[in-house]
Amino acid sequence: MTILITGGTGKSGLKLAKLLQDANYPFLIASRAGAAPAPFKAVRFDWLDATTFExxxxxxxxxxxxYLIGPTVDDMFDRVKPFIDLAFSKGVRRFVLLSGALALTLAGGNHPHKLIYQHLLSIGAEYSILRPTWFMDxxxxxxxxxxxxxxxxxxxAEDGRIPFVATQDIAQAAFDVLVAENAPNNMPYLVGPELLSYDEAAEVFTEVLGRKIIHKxxxxxEQIQFYQQRLGGTKAYAxxxxxxxxxxxxxGSEVVVFNTDPSEKVVGQVKLRDYIIANKETFNH
Ligand SMILES: NC(=O)c1ccc[n+]([C@@H]2O[C@H](COP(=O)([O-])OP(=O)(O)OC[C@H]3O[C@@H](n4cnc5c(N)ncnc54)[C@H](OP(=O)(O)O)[C@@H]3O)[C@@H](O)[C@H]2O)c1
Incomplete structure (x- = not known):
């Protein structure tokens, strides 16, 4: 058994690699550069270059x-499907997709993650569709x-509240379904332990950092301009x-997610206060 981690140099993927290493499971990281932080082994893999799929x-x-993290491109499903089919033909049986809390219900049901989920069902693969809310990271x-x-x-977001979830908790949830003996075949929401509005989150920052942080x-x-500058996509996407x-x-979409039945969600452990303390240097002047 070996676990392939696509997006393995990213936030959740690298934390997943550390968990697998600590528990002595064999794994391999896929990355466009074919490199990962030591001591992890990596292989060159690019969603936009199908010649790297083998x-x-x-x-x-x-x-x-x-562990599947698809590329953020408009034709994501067309990029990911051929790789899933190749992997299945090579004996891969379980796929764990990092999706998002609302991805399966947004965009009239044609979100690429929904198409990936339907494809996994149609080929008879074992699956887990992880549906995290907004990342604390x-x-x-x-x-x-x-x-x-x-x-x-x-x-x-105005006064809307979010159960921010840490990628450390997402990695743990991915680890659990990847190494489980039985097929998970589930789609849990992944949430953090507390609901916070951005005003409330700013108050936690103020307390921990010792200077006033506000929610603008x-x-x-302004928000469209921000997304466009940050993600570099079209105005329509922003x-x-x-x-x-x-x-x-x-x-209130994320409050609904937080309040779902316990059988449909995994509640992480990391609270925003602890996250800020652990990453304080990122926020200090
Ligand atoms: N941020 C949020 O609040 C939020 C909420 C819900 C869901 N999500 C979802 O979470 C996912 C991101 O997860 P993450 O934060 O753990 O990852 P991340 O830190 O954004 O890292 C993404 C990884 O993907 C790899 N990658 C990028 N383009 C690639 C390509 N063309 N071919 C192969 N690999 C490629 C990069 O590796 P290399 O550079 O080494 O190739 C990188 O390690 C996204 O799908 C997003 O929609 C995010």
Whole structure:
């Protein structure tokens, strides 16, 4: 048994690699550069270059489980499907897809993650579709500059509350379904232990950092401009993110996710206060 970790140099993938290493499970990291932080082994793999799809199986023919993080491109499903089919033909039986809390219900049912899920069902693969809410780690990536230099976070979410989940908890949930003896065949929501609005999150930052951090309520135009600059995509894509995802938070979408039945969710352990303390240098002037 070997587990292939696509996105293995990223936030959740690298933490998953550490968990697998500590528990002595064999794994291999897929990365565009074919390199990963020591001591992990990596293989060159690019979703946008199908000639690299054989590489993991040449490097390790015993791969039988895969952690899937698809590429953020419009034709994601067309990129991922051929790799799933190749992997299945090579003996891979279990696929664990990192999706998002609302991905299977957004965009009229044609979200690429939904198509991937339907494809896994149609070929008879074992699966787990992980559906995390908003990452706590966004504070260290999306908001690191504005917290550090301008003492604010910003959003269109108004008073909408989010059970921010740490990628450490996402990695643990992925680990659990990847190494489980029986096929998980589930789609759990992944949430953190507490619901916080951005105003409340800013208060936790203020307490821990010892300086005033505020929540700036962006206009729609400001938020669209932000997404466009950060993600480099089309204006239409930035509008979609602002209108769907941020607005849905304002309307309570993530509270509904947090309040789902315990059998449908995994509740992580990392609280925002502990996350800020552990990453304090990221936020200090
Ligand atoms: N942020 C949130 O609040 C949130 C919430 C819900 C769901 N999500 C989902 O979480 C996923 C991101 O997970 P993450 O934060 O753990 O990852 P991440 O830190 O964004 O890292 C992404 C990884 O993908 C790899 N990658 C990028 N382009 C690639 C390509 N063309 N071919 C092969 N590999 C490629 C990169 O590796 P190399 O550079 O080494 O190739 C990188 O390690 C996304 O699908 C996002 O939709 C995010």
């Amino acid at each position: 590489n993991p199986f040449t490097a390790d023919p015993s791969i039988d489980r895969i 966004n504070f260290s990536t999306v908001f690191s500059h504005s917290i550090k230099n301008e003492d604010h976070v910003f959003s269109l 309520r962006n206009t729609r135009e 509008e979609m993110l602002s209108d769907l995802e941020d607005k849905l938070v304002a309307q």
